[in-house]
Amino acid sequence: MREDDIDDITASDPRLELRADCGQCFGLCCVALPFARSADFAIDKDAGRPCPNLKSDFRCGIHTRLRETGFTGCTVYDCFGAGQQVSQVTFGGVDWRSGSRDRARQMFDVFPVVRALHELLWYLNEALTLPAARPVHADVRRLLAATERLTGQTPEELGELDVGAHRQEVNEVLLRTSELVRAGFGGGRKKDRRGADLMGARLKGADLRGASLRGAYLIAADLTGADLRGADMIGADLRDADLTDADLTGAFFLTQPQLNAARGSVGTQIPESVERPGHWTARG
Known part of the structure; x- marks a missing residue:
């Protein structure tokens, strides 16, 4: 991306692609992630076990009543588009019910990895919209490209990825971005x-x-x-x-x-x- 294009990002914001599209996901957040009975969740659920509210078409049966039925935690969760990425790209549209048990477990393990990468993509894309951060935009673009490449890896490669190390590298640039932007305020x-x-x-x-x-x-x-x-x-x-x-x-x-x-x-x-x-x- 050229510096001249920065002002046009608002009109074609890449972050729009990092929003959850539940219609293209196999209900991964409703299966892969665990939750405990609390003010946020009405029941206990282990990782890898489908929520009882998940329907056969991978839709939530109480989506319009989540807060009233004790599932406030679901209303504040966002996968940053990782659900559709893992479902349709990483695993080629084969859902966890259709594949083997090992394949399903692999999908559940990969989901939080891709979610972490997509969150980093959100921050990196935002950094490019901040004029005050121009001095670090070259580094931002480099890490943005590297992160995008990582999201396109195979399930096996994603399973072995050291997300923490990559996050640390990204965070150093985000910290520099923060200092530059906040100085103006x-x-x-x-x-x-x-x-x-x-x-x-x-x-x-x-x-x-x-x-x-x-x-x-x-x-x-x-x-x-x-x-x-x-x-x-x-x-x-x-x-x-x-x-x-x-x-x-x-x-x-x-x-x-x-x-x-x-x-x-x-x-x-x-x-x-x-x-x-x-x-x-x-x-x-």
């Missing part, structure tokens, strides 16, 4: 809250412009009316955080699952790359 050491324990914190109206909230625990935090413009949100835990009337304009590395896990209102300002969750209300 007044971010600095005083606003470095990486990994901070802010659970239940009272941050109503807080000035968090250009803050690094990478991996911060913001569970049930009160961010009503907070200014989060230009904040790095990668990995921030926003479960039950109150974003009512908060301004996340220009916040970057913010994903749909993070917003889905939070509470917000029609007054919450969000980046164009994500959608306003359906459960958000007029008052948050």
